[in-house]
Amino acid sequence: MDDIQTLSSSQFPPLLTEINDSPAKLYIRGALPPEDHVLLAVVGSRRYSNYGKEACEHLIAGLAGYPISIISGLALGIDALAHRAALKAGLHTIAIPGSGLSDDALYPASNRGLARDILSAGGALLSEFEPDFRATQWSFPQRNRIMAGLSQAVLIIEASEKSGTLITARLALDYNRDVIVVPGSIFSDTSRGALKLLKDGANAVMHPRDILSILGFSVDAVPSQENLLLSSEEERVLLALAEPLSRDDLIRTLGIPIRDANIILSAMELRGLIKESLGLVMKL
Helix, strand or coil: CCCCEEEEHHHCCHHHHHCCCCCCEEEEEECCCCCCCEEEEEECCCCCCHHHHHHHHHHHHCCCCCCEEEEECCCCCHHHHHHHHHHHCCCEEEECCCCCCCCCCCCCHHHHHHHHHHHHCCCEEEECCCCCCCCCCCHHHHHHHHHHHHCCEEEECCCCCCCCHHHHHHHHHHCCCEEEECCCCCCCHHHHHHHHHHHCCCEECCCHHHHHHHCCCCCCCCCCHHHCCCCHHHHHHHHHCCCCECHHHHHHHHCCCHHHHHHHHHHHHHCCCEEEECCEEEEC
């Protein structure tokens, strides 16, 4: 993986310098996003539900093509899903583990392959801990302030009443960041903490447009072509639409699961790449 470099506070993304407990320095592998990118933290339960997984993938897919970088903690569960969804959508992503960044220390070991994928795609790994520092119980809450401090907003996918995710949410509120929550079932333990955040005034999100609006983007505008990155699946969709097709015919042509196809097509329609009219999908 990439060599480990050091960032001084003067090199931090601007929002991080605003918090009162900003780190003195950060270690980095890879590259930070361009300065015009908006940083969105995505966090949630390690023990996610199928609903949480689908919500995470759908919402991040709908951000494709916008100058947004997805921040998460490289942990098992929603964190890893958020990084993978960002990579699939062609978005820059930053992982902030609760460990140092050396190959042997990076935690969890099972996500070191994901860390390599993040770096290969032009993303970054960040940590305030020394490169060989091994993750401890206290290092995860400590790194959460960096995730919240870097971000313009924090998206909560699922969180139980005692979830560490709520630490990030509370820090975000302390730092005057927007907290965005996916509503969940009142019968689900993984939704109790998220529902409490909504009760306390957090923003509910039900569509990628909700996130884009909170982040300050005009949801009626098509992303500029210079920021438009197509995944291999999206390129296949556009190639298949040499002429308009019904959704069913298009999905059969793509040969991918219906759920995955619907996520891709919804994201592409939101970005103004395709539209569906009179039963036919066509490219714009």
